[in-house]
Amino acid sequence: MTSALEISGLSHAFGRTRVLDDVSCTVEPREIVCLLGPSGCGKTTLLRLAAGLERVQTGAIKLHGQTVGEPGWHVPPESRRIGLMFQDYALFPHLTIADNVAFGISGLPAARRRPRVHEVLFQVNMQAYADSYPHMLSGGQQQRVALARVLAPKPEVVLLDEPFSGLDETLRIQVREETLRVLNQAGTAVLMVTHHPEEAMFMSDRMMVMGPGGIIHQVGAPAEVYANPANRFVATFFGRTNLITGVVRNGAVDTPLGTVAAGGRGEGCAVDVVFRSNGVILSTADEQACPVEIVSARPMGRDTRVRFKLAGDEAGATYLCRVPGIFTAGGSARVTARLDPAGAFVFHRGGPATERTSVSGPFFDPSADDA
Amino acid sequence: MTAAAALAQRPPRLGFAAAGVDGWTLGALIVAGCVAIPIGAVLVLAAGTGSDIWGHLIDTVLARYVGTTLGLMAGVGAGTLIIGVGTAWLVTNFGFPGRGLFEWSLLLPLAIPSYVIAFVFTDFLEFAGPVQGLLRELGGWTSPRDYWFPEIRSLGGAIAVMSLVLYPYVYLLSRAAFLEQSVGMMEVSRSLGRGPWRSFLTVAVPLARPSIAVGVSLVLMETLNDFGTVDFFAVQTLTLGIFDVWFNLNSVAGAAQIAGVILLFVMVLLTAERFSRRRQRYHGQGRALRRAVPRRLTGFAALLSTLACTLPLALGFLLPVGLLSADVAANLELVGGRAFLTSAGNSLLLAAVAALVAVLIGLQLAYGVRLSGNRALKSLTRVASLGYAIPGAVLAVGVMIPFGFLDNWIDAQSSRLFGISTGLILSGTGAALVFAYVVRFLALSQGAVESGLERVTPNIDGAARTLGCRPAGVLWRVHVPLLRGSMLTAAILVFVDTMKELPMTVIMRPFNFETLATQVHQFAASEQFAEASPAALAIVLAGILPVIILSRAMRNTVHIDTRAEART
Numbered sequence: 001m002t003s004a005l006e007i008s009g010l011s012h013a014f015g016r017t018r019v020l021d022d023v024s025c026t027v028e029p030r031e032i033v034c035l036l037g038p039s040g041c042g043k044t045t046l047l048r049l050a051a052g053l054e055r056v057q058t059g060a061i062k063l064h065g066q067t068v069g070e071p072g073w074h075v076p077p078e079s080r081r082i083g084l085m086f087q088d089y090a091l092f093p094h095l096t097i098a099d100n101v102a103f104g105i106s107g108l109p110a111a112r113r114r115p116r117v118h119e120v121l122f123q124v125n126m127q128a129y130a131d132s133y134p135h136m137l138s139g140g141q142q143q144r145v146a147l148a149r150v151l152a153p154k155p156e157v158v159l160l161d162e163p164f165s166g167l168d169e170t171l172r173i174q175v176r177e178e179t180l181r182v183l184n185q186a187g188t189a190v191l192m193v194t195h196h197p198e199e200a201m202f203m204s205d206r207m208m209v210m211g212p213g214g215i216i217h218q219v220g221a222p223a224e225v226y227a228n229p230a231n232r233f234v235a236t237f238f239g240r241t242n243l244i245t246g247v248v249r250n251g252a253v254d255t256p257l258g259t260v261a262a263g264g265r266g267e268g269c270a271v272d273v274v275f276r277s278n279g280v281i282l283s284t285a286d287e288q289a290c291p292v293e294i295v296s297a298r299p300m301g302r303d304t305r306v307r308f309k310l311a312g313d314e315a316g317a318t319y320l321c322r323v324p325g326i327f328t329a330g331g332s333a334r335v336t337a338r339l340d341p342a343g344a345f346v347f348h349r350g351g352p353a354t355e356r357t358s359v360s361g362p363f364f365d366p367s368a369d370d371a
Numbered sequence: 372m373t374a375a376a377a378l379a380q381r382p383p384r385l386g387f388a389a390a391g392v393d394g395w396t397l398g399a400l401i402v403a404g405c406v407a408i409p410i411g412a413v414l415v416l417a418a419g420t421g422s423d424i425w426g427h428l429i430d431t432v433l434a435r436y437v438g439t440t441l442g443l444m445a446g447v448g449a450g451t452l453i454i455g456v457g458t459a460w461l462v463t464n465f466g467f468p469g470r471g472l473f474e475w476s477l478l479l480p481l482a483i484p485s486y487v488i489a490f491v492f493t494d495f496l497e498f499a500g501p502v503q504g505l506l507r508e509l510g511g512w513t514s515p516r517d518y519w520f521p522e523i524r525s526l527g528g529a530i531a532v533m534s535l536v537l538y539p540y541v542y543l544l545s546r547a548a549f550l551e552q553s554v555g556m557m558e559v560s561r562s563l564g565r566g567p568w569r570s571f572l573t574v575a576v577p578l579a580r581p582s583i584a585v586g587v588s589l590v591l592m593e594t595l596n597d598f599g600t601v602d603f604f605a606v607q608t609l610t611l612g613i614f615d616v617w618f619n620l621n622s623v624a625g626a627a628q629i630a631g632v633i634l635l636f637v638m639v640l641l642t643a644e645r646f647s648r649r650r651q652r653y654h655g656q657g658r659a660l661r662r663a664v665p666r667r668l669t670g671f672a673a674l675l676s677t678l679a680c681t682l683p684l685a686l687g688f689l690l691p692v693g694l695l696s697a698d699v700a701a702n703l704e705l706v707g708g709r710a711f712l713t714s715a716g717n718s719l720l721l722a723a724v725a726a727l728v729a730v731l732i733g734l735q736l737a738y739g740v741r742l743s744g745n746r747a748l749k750s751l752t753r754v755a756s757l758g759y760a761i762p763g764a765v766l767a768v769g770v771m772i773p774f775g776f777l778d779n780w781i782d783a784q785s786s787r788l789f790g791i792s793t794g795l796i797l798s799g800t801g802a803a804l805v806f807a808y809v810v811r812f813l814a815l816s817q818g819a820v821e822s823g824l825e826r827v828t829p830n831i832d833g834a835a836r837t838l839g840c841r842p843a844g845v846l847w848r849v850h851v852p853l854l855r856g857s858m859l860t861a862a863i864l865v866f867v868d869t870m871k872e873l874p875m876t877v878i879m880r881p882f883n884f885e886t887l888a889t890q891v892h893q894f895a896a897s898e899q900f901a902e903a904s905p906a907a908l909a910i911v912l913a914g915i916l917p918v919i920i921l922s923r924a925m926r927n928t929v930h931i932d933t934r935a936e937a938r939t
Contacts, residue, residue, distance in 0.1 A: 048833070051836075051837050053837070077837045078841050079839075082837060083837060083838075084833065084834070086830040087830075088828060092834075093853065094849075103840075104838030106839075149838070153839060
């Protein structure tokens, strides 16, 4: 079966700024693919190219096997049957909710149009607002109307640009579940763009991680990408990480916090050991582990954010660690730390985005607020 | 039709589509090109010197034309500067009786074309008029030799009447600039030891200078454009020179060369205006952090302020309108007369057609630029909207010359092919006149549509497109409903300016075709003031419409500001 959307070798630049670099991906029918990346890395441009709002410079875009965009060939957006939901929703301010939703199906006879409008408004639970105007709705309601408007013409592919970024934290979680339900019900192929790792993991069947300059770093199922990041950039994107440098000896890397398998990296190779803040286990009972000194412990509710350094290493780097619940073993008790092999990764030194990762500097951590 | 079927039909890759030029861009390019032709024609003509008459002009009249023009500009510039900045400063910073009323009513003189106020004051102040009559009665004089009275039909008179009706440009822009200023600036100056007057001159005015400069350059463009006043007062400016050379010396080339000299003036003004607008952005601190609460004046100061604001309003609007109304009331039968009704009908028709065409073209160009971002189109629309800066007489030269060429060509072709001479079928028609109006006033409609479009995020276009709307559909279903207000405003502005327009109408109108403006001009020139009054009053009444729009826009900004203030 052909893919609903197939993008191959797509590169794009605005003036001298490169925003997409040889991007290829597919979205199968009924599949939800999330494109995860930091703000300003070209994600929105990819959607605009797919929708036909920008012309392809290099590469090709196919919808159900038909080429709709390549250099010198451009099918206008109105002929593509692709739905695009904008980050700011872009509802027509002069039309009622019902008219907004009916906008894309104005070619249908009224007898079929009206039931369809009613149907999609019912799906997003907004049927009571059919005669309201966009400015009368809250952000969450506008989001649902925008979704209904996109789905009304039954598009083959739906593109969502940061669909939840306009909502506050608590609303976001609720709307996200709603949206997933509606999208699954509609059964279309979905390509969604977000800078929010948790959102991408929640929504997607498959995810792609994009870095600055529009480079795709990794594609895979959410759990796989999380558990086996392809490089430091991907590992860091899911939350704060710590860095220890080392050298491969006998197929493993020795660090003060324990030994990590080198994962096939060559003997004598200089590597970075990256571990997440939940990739280190603090203990008061583990005598074998590395003794550490607690610098600070900030209770955050669900977990405690602990900053520590190696014992006796006064000038040394500090590391960040999250301990479930309330961390009580500060001060007097002797604390040791050991790397959790599941949360520590070994990469070649100088891999992608090295200069952007500090010892504990992430690109984005939704709940991070360093104490 | 399924999407797949639609996608399967590939048009050939050649042609404009491949070059990124779609139908919209092409259409907009053509229209913008047409509008730019007269402007280009004037530039080309001005550049090409060497006609026989040029040397003659330099020897004889040119120095006088240039000198008088400079004198007029200097006088009107200074007059509007003092009245405009002064009244703006008073109404933004002080409380005195009538301040709320003055805030908007100081705009009213804008409704009166300078050629109307010129003949009204002439009628009022001339030897046989009521003022001198009263003086003679009081003084017991009988002949003009017995006493001195200023001659209104002079350069000084022209400066006075034009300042009275043009100062609102400066008032409007400097008032906005003063409103933007934070009161903190003035307080700092006061606390550093400068008195209120010195603070005004050394802090408030310099901060508002870019805006004031924009206002003054607009005034000077209007001054250059004026034909009616200088013709009536026989003040020999360059604009009058165009008419002289064209119709009395019968030299189009000479007229074009004078037009070229005027264009030099225009370019200086345009550069000054653009430069000031750019600086406006840097100078304006956006919204004032804290607005000055108007300081309440009492006693003599309050009286003086009220008087200072009453004077320009009374002389620039109340008195002339009162005199006009009295004239019309005394000769009411003229209002029902053939002359008035015919010219009123002609004016309404021309103005309505010009407004419609200007708004449609403005819409097409503004949307074309939004749609394509084509660089050639962008610069061409910039040129096409330069018409507002080019005096009507100059523009008329620019329209008539290419039209004349076209007519001659059509005539020659027709004679060659069919043996029939067509004569001049385009020049001297209403269509040519409407075209000239559109070229001159396109900036108004295009500007209004453009700023309306800018308020709509491009995502709205994208949403409509992805929902299956073609570009024309997006315009029709989304933008036109959203832009209705801006388009109406634009139409009213063009409509009224077309009704007031004199120099182009005089030059280009069809034979024996009278509009309200030409009628005022003609009757005034033959000193039939009573006959001129109904048409003049009609123009003034129409002119009040844009003043209402402006004052409403002004009040809205004030409301937004006060709301923002209430929040902080």
